[in-house]
Amino acid sequence: MDVGIFTWTNAATDPALLAKRAEELGFESCWVPEHNPFHLAKKVASLDQCSGGRFIFGIGAGGLREQQKIMGADFDRRWTQPRYAMLAMKQLWTQDEAEYHGTYYDFPPVKLFPEPAREPYPPVFLGGTAKGVLLHWSIGGFLAENRKRARAAAAGS
Numbered sequence: 190m191d192v193g194i195f196t197w198t199n200a201a202t203d204p205a206l207l208a209k210r211a212e213e214l215g216f217e218s219c220w221v222p223e224h225n226p227f228h229l230a231k232k233v234a235s236l237d238q239c240s241g242g243r244f245i246f247g248i249g250a251g252g253l254r255e256q257q258k259i260m261g262a263d264f265d266r267r268w269t270q271p272r273y274a275m276l277a278m279k280q281l282w283t284q285d286e287a288e289y290h291g292t293y294y295d296f297p298p299v300k301l302f303p304e305p306a307r308e309p310y311p312p313v314f315l316g317g318t319a320k321g322v323l324l325h326w327s328i329g330g331f332l333a334e335n336r337k338r339a340r341a342a343a344a345g346s
Contacts, residue, residue, distance in 0.1 A: 218247050218248065218249035218316045219246065219247060219248050219249070220248075220249055220250065220251035220257075221248050221249070221250065221270070221271035221274050221275065222250060222251060222257055222260070222262035222263065222264075222267055222270045222271050222274070223251060223256070223257060223260040223262055224274070226274040226275075226277040226278050226281070226289075226294055227277075227281065227296065227299070227301070229274070229278065230277075230278040230281040230282060230301055231301060231302075231303075233246050233278070233305065233310075233311060234282065234301065234303050234304055234305040234310075235303055237305040237306045237307055237310075237311045238303045238304075238305070238306050240306075241306060242305075242306035242307045242311075244305075244306075244307075244311045245311060245312050245314060246310075246311045246312065246313045246314065247314045247315075247316055248271060248275070248313060248314070248315060248316065249271075249315075249316045250267035250268050250270070250271050251264075251267060252267075263293070269292075270293050273291045273292055273293050273294060274293065274294060275313065276289070276291070277289040277291065277294045277296070278310075279309075279310065281299075281301040282301065282304065282305055282309060282310035283309045283310065285300065286298045286299065286300055287299060287300075287301065
């Protein structure tokens with residue numbers, strides 16, 4: 190029986206199949222608490238490389254308590270946990286040798302390969318409606334970075 194490639198591939202790597210053909214490529218919403226930040230940073234960087242720097246990283250915290258429990262996520266702090274994961278990924282994307290010591294994640298100096306094609310990393314778009322979401326993300330600097338990129342694109346630079 191021919192089940193087709195999209196019935197058994199992984200949503201985290203499927204975009205690589207389209208990378209050569211799409212103008213821009215991205216996740217609508219990757220539920221960050223369900224992923225190891227080192228592995229996710231590597232997948233995002235790989236997709237950015239495969240797409241020639243056209244990957245957009247859409248993130249969310251997820252809303253299914255049962256699913257997050259299975260994945261080891263802290264559902265009651267579902268916006269705090271991805272914030273720390275993204276701060277760890279930011280270290281991995283922007284430093285030759287990164288280390289991170291935080292509440293949910295802790296790793297010694299390590300190198301990430303490949304690096305993202307875009308400097309300093311692909312745009313990170315946030316999806317969510319929970320209270321306090323913007324506060325968590327403005328502290329990490331991601332909102333300011335996206336605003337700076339949008340202004341530069343609008344100015345044609």
